[in-house]
Structure formats: C-alpha cells, structure tokens
Amino acid sequence: MIILGIETTCDETGISLIECENNRLRILKNELASQYKVHNKFGGVVPILAAREHTKNLPILLKKINQDFNLEKIDYLAFSVGPGLLPALIAGKEFVIKLAEKLNKKIIPVDHLSAHWYSVLIKNKSGWQKIKQIDFPTLILIVSGGHTNLYLFENWGKRKKLGQTLDDAAGESLDKAARILNLGYPGGPQIEKMSKLAKKYYMLPKPILNKGYNFSFSGLKTAFSELVKEIKKYQKLNQQTVADLSFSFQKTVFEILIYKIKKAVSEFSPKTIIVAGGVSANQTLRKMIKNVLPNFKIYFPEKTLATDNGVNIALAGYLLVKNKRKVIGASKLDVYQRLP
Ligand SMILES: Nc1ncnc2c1ncn2[C@@H]1O[C@H](COP(=O)(O)OP(=O)(O)OP(=O)(O)O)[C@@H](O)[C@H]1O
Ligand SMILES: [Mg+2]
Known part of the structure; x- marks a missing residue:
C-alpha cells in the first residue's frame, strides 16, 4: 500500500511518500519546507503567513515527489486534519481536495497528535523496516x-x-x-x-x-x-x-x-x-x-521525526487503514483547530 502523507497544521509544510505492507514500511520520499525564517522576526508563528507559505510550498514539494514517482500509484492520501492553526489547515485542505479529485483517490483524515505518538515506531531511513510493537499499558x-x-x-x-x-x-x-x-x-x-x-x-x-x-x-x-x-x-x-x-x-x-x-x-x-x-x-x-x-x-x-513532517502523517494513515478506519471522499474533508 502506498500512502502520500501531507502535513500543514502549523509552520512546517511536509509531503512524504511511504510504502507499507504487513507491519513493514519504507520511506520512499520525505519532503519538508520549514517556515522558521518567515516567522523568526515575529518571535512566533503568524497563522496567515503560515497559510500563505503552505499554499506556495505544497505544489513545489509535490513536484519534487512527482519527478521520479507516478502519483497514480498512490493508494491513499493521508492528511492531518487538526488540531492546528485554522488558516494553515484550510490552505492544506484546499490542496488535498484538488489532488484527491485529480487522482481520484480517497483521503485518510489523521489526528496530528496521533502522528506524534506513532512517530516513535519507526526510523527516518531508507529501505524496508519493521514498524515497532510496544508493550502496553x-x-x-x-x-x-x-x-x-x-x-x-x-x-x-x-x-x-x-x-x-x-x-x-x-x-x-x-x-x-x-x-x-x-x-x-x-x-x-x-x-x-x-x-x-x-x-x-x-x-x-x-x-x-x-x-x-x-x-x-x-x-x-x-x-x-x-x-x-x-x-x-x-x-x-x-x-x-x-x-x-x-x-x-x-x-x-x-x-x-x-x-x-x-x-x-x-x-x-x-x-x-x-x-x-x-x-x-x-x-x-x-x-x-x-x-x-x-x-x-x-x-x-528520532530527532527529525520529533517535529512536524509528512512521514508521521503517512504512518498514522497506514495504521488507521490497517485497522479498518474509514477513508473519505474529497468532498467530505474538513479540518479542525481542536479535534471534536
Ligand atoms: N531541541 C528542542 N528542545 C526543546 N524544544 C524544541 C526542540 N526542538 C523543537 N522544539 C519545540 O517544539 C515545538 C514544535 O514542535 P511541533 O512541531 O511538534 O509542535 P507543533 O506542531 O507546533 O504543535 P502541535 O504538535 O502541538 O500541534 C516548538 O515549541 C519548538 O520550540
Ligand atoms: Mg506537531
């Protein structure tokens, strides 16, 4: 299963491509555009500027992925629907809807916080790796x-x-x-x-x-x-x-x-x-x-997976689909500042 993960909840624009099967995963592409230079002079994230940067960067990152990968081969788009900054999420949503319609693919809505906790299960490396199992509670x-x-x-x-x-x-x-x-x-x-x-x-x-x-x-x-x-x-x-x-x-x-x-x-x-x-x-x-x-x-x-990125979102998307959580059509996509 091939999943494109898209992250736009705050000030990092991330698009990543992963392939998964039977609890194994490999990162095919991992593109990130950091906005810290834009927000630096304000001492914090300015939501409307974050949105503008996502709109500018998303097509650039996708183009990089498309250079040597046929996007038709993607099974699902995983998108972080919140919690996050509303203008930033709306910019991401507009992009994802258009992409899902163009490719005729379903979307897996991902909770951004779940993407953070699942991030400990993998390494940021190329090649196949097992997704870690952890002991509960x-x-x-x-x-x-x-x-x-x-x-x-x-x-x-x-x-x-x-x-x-x-x-x-x-x-x-x-x-x-x-x-x-x-x-x-x-x-x-x-x-x-x-x-x-x-x-x-x-x-x-x-x-x-x-x-x-x-x-x-x-x-x-x-x-x-x-x-x-x-x-x-x-x-x-x-x-x-x-x-x-x-x-x-x-x-x-x-x-x-x-x-x-x-x-x-x-x-x-x-x-x-x-x-x-x-x-x-x-x-x-x-x-x-x-x-x-x-x-x-x-x-x-891993340090590079601790902050926001597309790999975490794609991984969370895979785990949701594997556990038979529902996927949605582009028209149903919504975003949340705080998850309901
Ligand atoms: N080495 C570090 N030491 C301490 N804090 C750090 C370090 N690296 C990043 N941070 C902090 O992590 C935060 C950004 O983390 P992250 O990208 O996970 O948050 P976010 O996506 O903005 O918020 P959330 O995930 O809650 O929606 C910033 O507050 C930043 O200062
Ligand atoms: Mg975060």
Whole structure:
C-alpha cells in the first residue's frame, strides 16, 4: 500500500511518500519546507503567513515527489486534519481536495497528535523496516508547540487522557522564554543550545506541581519575564546571563514534566513510556527522563521525526487503514483547530 502523507497544521509544510505492507514500511520520499525564517522576526508563528507559505510550498514539494514517482500509484492520501492553526489547515485542505479529485483517490483524515505518538515506531531511513510493537499499558506524553498532554493507553484503540496544559504548552513556553531573551524562533532549540553554557541556576516557580496531572506554564513564563526585567535593571544581558537564564527556564519546565511522568508511573505502573512532539527532540530532556527512570523502556522519536513532517502523517494513515478506519471522499474533508 502506498500512502502520500501531507502535513500543514502549523509552520512546517511536509509531503512524504511511504510504502507499507504487513507491519513493514519504507520511506520512499520525505519532503519538508520549514517556515522558521518567515516567522523568526515575529518571535512566533503568524497563522496567515503560515497559510500563505503552505499554499506556495505544497505544489513545489509535490513536484519534487512527482519527478521520479507516478502519483497514480498512490493508494491513499493521508492528511492531518487538526488540531492546528485554522488558516494553515484550510490552505492544506484546499490542496488535498484538488489532488484527491485529480487522482481520484480517497483521503485518510489523521489526528496530528496521533502522528506524534506513532512517530516513535519507526526510523527516518531508507529501505524496508519493521514498524515497532510496544508493550502496553504505555504512558504517553505529547510535548510540543501546541500541546502538553499526558495519556495512559491500554492499547492503541483505548486511551485515557490523564492531564493537559491549562494554558501555554511546554514548547510554547520555551518559545516565549526565547523571545524574552531575544534568541529567535523556534525557541526550544535555541534554549537548549544556550543552556549548555550555563554556570548558574535561578530558582523559578513550578505552578500546580502537586495538583493532579494537568500542567500550567504561563505563570512560570510571567515569573521568568519579571526575573529578566529585574536583572536588566542592574546589568546588561550578556551571553553568560542568557545562558544561565535559558538553563534555569529549561530545567524548570523539564522538572515539571518529569514530576508528572513519575507520579503517573507510580500510580498506573505502565510497562513502557512514549515521549513525543517537538520538545522531545531535546537531548537534555531525554537524559533527565532516562536518569530518573533507568529501568524503563522509554521511546522517543528520532530527532527529525520529533517535529512536524509528512512521514508521521503517512504512518498514522497506514495504521488507521490497517485497522479498518474509514477513508473519505474529497468532498467530505474538513479540518479542525481542536479535534471534536
Ligand atoms: N531541541 C528542542 N528542545 C526543546 N524544544 C524544541 C526542540 N526542538 C523543537 N522544539 C519545540 O517544539 C515545538 C514544535 O514542535 P511541533 O512541531 O511538534 O509542535 P507543533 O506542531 O507546533 O504543535 P502541535 O504538535 O502541538 O500541534 C516548538 O515549541 C519548538 O520550540
Ligand atoms: Mg506537531
């Protein structure tokens, strides 16, 4: 089965082609157009600009795939219908509808968050590979630019959401902290880089740490912003101070995430843990989680599959079709800022 996966939920335009059979997969093409340069000067994603970039980039990426692959051979189009930025999703939807009509193919609507958690099952490499099987129950943390969700999965079809962020997502908070420090967008990787130079730790608050499985990062961001203002009163923000502040913010965010993971591990005794989404690309976070849970089988996506891309969407599409989930005609396609 050949699936074309299309991703346009936020600021990455991705189109990928995968071939799958009997729980095996090979990536035939993986095209990605990153928009960070467009959004960098605004310190965050501007939805209408993201939409414009998707409209511009989608035909370019498809052309690259079409160069040595006959699109008629595709069985399904998998498209991430949300959650995401509405203008960006609408730009993707218009493209997918036209393509599905032209090729006379059905569409597999894919939940963007499921694409993040399935991303740990494969490697970003060419050639055939087995799709990993994992042991359940599994605890899943999706930690990305738009979400900080903690779930317990009994199997892929049965899950319970334990908690989510009540305000900013963890990735969003890293992006905002980076903006406060003038480090550019996306902030997570910049904060990670600067943190490595740190020599000092500034204590910051951990809101609602002891209250269940929800998260809250906006109060932390405000406290951080106040701290930076205070420091600026008596000194210029030199590179060392930016490094110390980056480290302190990152450490605080990650300790909050790990506290809740540990709490869920002791309450629900999962057999495995999955941490996925853009922030899971962070090497310090990975090390910190492995250090506190040394005996656990913990799955992270490959760095290039942690952030948004078309391969994750195509893979999620394959798993849906394999499990007999419905495919739809182009006229039925709809997109969602928040999934219903
Ligand atoms: N190395 C890193 N360390 C920390 N954060 C990172 C790193 N790389 C990327 N991020 C963060 O990941 C986020 C982007 O991740 P992703 O592409 O999964 O999110 P999104 O698609 O915008 O949101 P969602 O998936 O919730 O809809 C950004 O907030 C970015 O700062
Ligand atoms: Mg994402």
